[in-house]
Amino acid sequence: QKEVEQNSGPLSVPEGAIASLNCTYSDRGSQSFFWYRQYSGKSPELIMFIYSNGDKEDGRFTAQLNKASQYVSLLIRDSQPSDSATYLCAVNMFGNSGYALNFGKGTSLLVTP
């Protein structure tokens, strides 16, 4: 069973702080890694994807990938109350389900004013 693991949280950070969300995966053949944000009652929306070791930055968001250690993280700088949501980590590799994504259960983030 290919696993994607996330701490369910909730992770609580004060407004303006850095939120750090982590994800580990079991399958070394995994090729691409994604972070989705899901507000309560809404569908997930893609924030970032990464496929090379190292950091990838987009505005206040930075994704970090370490394939040797099989983890991927998301940093949110200058956290805002509007960042309060569940963050889903997803991993894909070509397999029996084509390029289907395998999702973690998500980490709930609460940014307090």
Place this chain on the structure above:
Amino acid sequence: SQTIHQWPATLVQPVGSPLSLECTVEGTSNPNLYWYRQAAGRGLQLLFYSVGIGQISSEVPQNLSASRPQDRQFILSSKKLLLSDSGFYLCACQTPGVGYGYTFGSGTRLTVV
């Protein structure tokens, strides 16, 4: 860019009744399409995926079925709903431009009573 239309947004159905959820895609041709279910407190569970018209692969044996009658149409069905079918149903379209990540539809909240 791709747009995923999914309807209805909410549905309350009695046990034993049939189900039909529809998903249509704009802005791309021959997409890989997926149906996921998100139950309360659980992660995203892959139900079906399709790489083309009439091509359906099932990930979870259950009383649900899927069909793809047209290139950009994906339908999820059931002949007789169970209580355990309740959940948030999401249609997703794979997007090569973002590392084969997904664009999600807005989802259908199904409650079986």
